[in-house]
Amino acid sequence: MLKNAFVWFLLVFVSPIHAVETFLAKDGRAFMEVTYAGEALKTAATELAGMLTRITGAEFVCKASESESGIHLALQKEAVTLTGREGYHLESFGDRIEITGATPQAVEHAVWDLLHRVGFRQFLPGKTWEVVPSKPSLSVDVKVTTSPDYHSRRIWAGFGYLKEREAVVEEWNRRNRATSGITLNTGHAYDHIMDRHAKVFEQHPEYLAMVDGKRQKPKFCTSNAELRKLVVEDALAQFAAQPDLDSVSCDPSDGGGWCECAECAKIGSVTDRALLLANDVAASVDKAHPGRMVGMYAYNEHSPPPSIEAHPQVVISVATGFIRGGYTIDQLLDGWSAKARTLGIREYYSVNAWDRDLPGAARGGNIDYLRTTIPHFHARGARFMSAEASDNAGPNGLGCYLAARMFWDVDEAKKIDALVTDFLESSFGAASGPMRKFYEMLDGSKKPSLSDDLLGRMWRRLQEARGLTKDKAILARLDDLALYTHYCGLYLDYSSASGKERQAAFEAMFRFLWRIRDTGMVHVKALWRDVPNRDKGVTLPPGAKYNDPEAANPWKTGVALKPEEIAKLVDEGVEKRKLLDFEPVAFSMKLVPATKLKLTEVPRGNAGIYLRGVRDFWTWVDAAPATISLTGTAGVIYPNRGPAKMELYPLAEAELKSVAHLEIDPDKKPHELKMGTKFPGLHRIEVTDSTQGTSITWQDGMPMTIVSSMEQPAKLFGRWHLYFYVPKGTKMVGGYSDGEGLMLDPEGKTVHTFSAKPGYFSMKVPKGMDGQLWSFKHTSGQRQLMTVPPCLARDASELLLPEEVVVKETQQ
Ligand SMILES: [Zn+2]
The missing domain is CATH 3.30.379.10 (Chitobiase/beta-hexosaminidase domain 2-like)
Structure with missing residues (x-):
């Protein structure tokens, strides 16, 4: 009842x-x-x-x-x-x-x-x-x-917008409720306070941080009560001068230089010191102007969570990049949300230097990332969102639209599939079928790799879509995406060429960028300003810099492309970008030693000099309990990112939990690493190093395999030499490559030379060359195997292979 x-x-x-x-x-x-x-x-x-x-x-x-x-x-x-x-x-x-x-x-x-x-x-x-x-x-x-679920919902372009684009972007923000009700000031503040009170700081050097026995900028001696009073008064003066101000920032200046005096050390960590000052400011501000806020980042040296509570009016913005101290974003969010009522998120939906507007290369184009993180951050207390992005509607426009919907109402995350369908049907009508496939190729959660094959498929979907509609509005959208696809091709041609060809491809790309700048498909301003700065292999001719005016700029010429020119690009794209000539084969990740196959002994290879980011190694334990012994060196490139961390995951552990945790000091010195396990069988060793550079070595003959497939690409640094197994009956070795090197057959003969150009490769397996080890030698960059087990090892004794392959071939 x-x-x-x-x-x-x-x-x-x-x-x-x-x-x-x-x-x-x-x-x-x-x-x-x-x-x-x-x-x-x-x-x-x-x-x-x-x-x-x-x-x-x-x-x-x-x-x-x-x-x-x-x-x-x-x-x-x-x-x-x-x-x-x-x-x-x-x-x-x-x-x-x-x-x-x-x-x-x-x-x-x-x-x-x-x-x-x-x-x-x-x-x-x-x-x-x-x-x-x-x-x-x-x-x-x-x-x-x-x-709105987020009080501020900012999506803004690093490098800023082209003048031609400012009005349409502002209109997009308004029409998608992506403007903010509260202005949260949270930028570096200490320097400005020092500038505003230059005389006081001259008279009171003791207000400044003591570093190497000397009082100096750009940090304060936070333990000094008079200094804190000055900062509080400065904040109150800002509100007095601008009564409409919603918030002031109390974020530290950039870089290090924190005070080394004994009193400051007593306060605690760098974070505690920065927060103590922000709390003082917030207490006085709240008294004089109830509800107003004080902003501060959790960033750089003050990213680790504090031990003290934040004043309720202090808003901590957690950056999802540049995290110090080896924390994960979730550890930071959990740590800070335990001490602060309101959090902000400083996101990176697109950073041109990282993604260059390529398909699926940025978080802004990763639908799974967006639909997971936006509600997740909100559930942990995030109410302010500041997302650095790019003016690149080609790869990230759909993601930014979805983000704006979710910023207002995080429950929209549950309706993402319907929102995507609405986007496709409303934008492309009768052509929405092929355009769904096109957009799947831009989705970062599907990890597209820029290659002729990807471009070929993009062009074919566009060509198909154009044949399905006569609607001018839809054709105009397809034209925009054709221009985007052509840019991707020009970028591939440029980035994979060298010498004179690279310069010529660079020029072709820039001349094209100028002609499509009004579309906002790619971030022309960012590319123009950043690519030439980072690529020493190309030069801009005199007068061709981004800031050089159009009238005299040799590369800022030509008008927007006409529809018939775009139609020609589509046909040429289909013609030029060939598709894969092999069928990928799926393998299980149930790996077992390959020793039963009794493979021929080979000269031992090497796995490069170090790893960066997250890397998995797969090993095998014959009898448990056992101790897995390795040697690790961390901090190879950056010594200031905290220790590298290792976890050991036995596949037999029911909850897939780590059974051993280790940290490697980033001191560039080799350390002995011992990890115990009670489980026999397959184990995954995960190394996470905040991209500081970590080298892991092991004893010869210990089972140790690196998996590199399309789903789990392995990035190795330094020239490497690893073997892979070509199962009996394999007709073709196919995969993806993005760096130079050789492919050797079982007799050690070079059968293929890779160029630096990213793309798919396929090699016929001659009769009698199957059922043996092949290898990649003198290799740089990635090799992802798609027709043979994606398992790379230094020799036969260290190789693990999918169980089904080993079982099948030992039964034959
Ligand atoms: Zn001090």
Whole structure:
């Protein structure tokens, strides 16, 4: 009985409560006017009326009025709190629609929410990606009160925007509710405080940090109470000068130089010192201006979590990159959320130097990453989001659109598949089938590798899509993506060439970039400024720098490409970029020693000089308990990123938990490493080193295999030489390569020479050469094996292979 009552309760209170269906227009005739109460709402009202006119073909009158008739925009009567600025209420009553917001900004959000509900979309910035449905009869049925899950939702471009792009990006932000109600100041602050009070610091050198016995900038002597008072007064003065200020920053200056005096040491860690000062500021600010905030990063030396509580008005922004001390992002979030009420996230959706706008290369193009992290961070107390991105709608536009939806409402993460389908169907109509496949190739969670094969498939999907529609708006979107795909090809040609060819490809790419700059498909400004700075293999001619004006710039020439030129690029792309000529073969990861195969002995290879980031090694324990002994050297490139960490995962451990944990000091010296296990069989050793560079070595003949497949690519550094097994009956060795080197057959003869150009390779296996070890020698970069077991080892005795291969061949 009780159970039934509970079900009844759920049905009544969880089923959607419908408002009244309200007709805005019928057969191209408007049923109501748009009215607004107060001049501050005029712009939003005018935009709403204009957009409804475009959707219905009916004339929507827009006028100032206090009376609640028609579609009425008004401000809420209640007082507005700092975090309540963006809340709004939308409701249809049959003969009228009410739009009430806390602020004009909130009303604007409500307007774009209403338009979204009737089918309007601004997927990517600019006219081409605006979807205005044609609905001469239009009705809505809405009742919603909402406010954003993240108080600030900033997606901004590193290197900034081209002048031509600023307005469309700003429009995209507004139309996707990706503007912020609160301005969280959180940039480096100490230097500015020193500058504002230069005289005081001259008179009081003791306010500055003591480093090597000398008082000096750019850090404070935080233990000095007078110094802290000065910083507090400086913050109060900022609020006095700008009464509308939402927050001040108390983030330390960049770099190190923390005070070495005895009193500062007593406060505790660098983080505790920075937080102590921020807390002092927040306490006084909160008293004088309740609700206002103090921003600070968890970054660099002050990224580790504190031991003291943060004042409730201190907002800690955790950076998801450049983390010190060997912490993972989750450890930082957990540590900080235990001590601070509100967190911010400093994200990296795209950084041009890392991703160069290539398919799936950045977090902004990784749909799984976005759908997982945005709700996850929010659940740990994150309420501010500042995401560095690029103006690169080609690879990351869809991701940024989805992110904006989730920033407002993290529950949208559960509807990502439907949102992607909506994007594809609204943007591409009849061509959405091939375009879904196209977008799967841009998705970072599927790890696309830039190659002729990938480009070939992108071009083929575009060609197919163009044949399925005559709709001009859709064709314009396909044109944009063709320009993006052509850029990717030019980038591949440039990055894989050397000498004169590299310079020529570089020039071709830049001349093309200039002609497509208005599309925002790639971040022309960032590429132009950054690529020549980092590539010593190419030069810009005089007057061709990014800042050199167009009139005299030899590479800033030519106009936007015409549709017929773009059509030609598509056909040429299909012709030029050939597809793979082999079928990938799947293998299990149930690895066992290859010793049963009694393979011929070979000269021992080597696994390169070190690893960076995360690397798995696979080993085998014959009899447990056992101790796995290795030698490790950490800090090879960067000695300041904390220890490298090792975990040992026996595959037989039911919960897939690590049974041994080790840390290697980053002192560039070899350390003996011993890890115990009670489990026999396959073990995975995971090394994580914050990309500091770590070398791991082991005794000759110990089972030790590195897996390198498309799903788990292994990046090895330094020239390496490793063997792989070609099972009996294999006709073709196929895979992916991105660096120079040789492929040797079982007799040690060179059968293929790799160039630096990334791409797929395939080699026929001659008769009698199967069932033996082949190898990659003098190799740099990656080799991902796709038709043979993706297992690399220094010789036969160390090799592990998929169980099914070993079982099959020992039975034969
Ligand atoms: Zn000090």
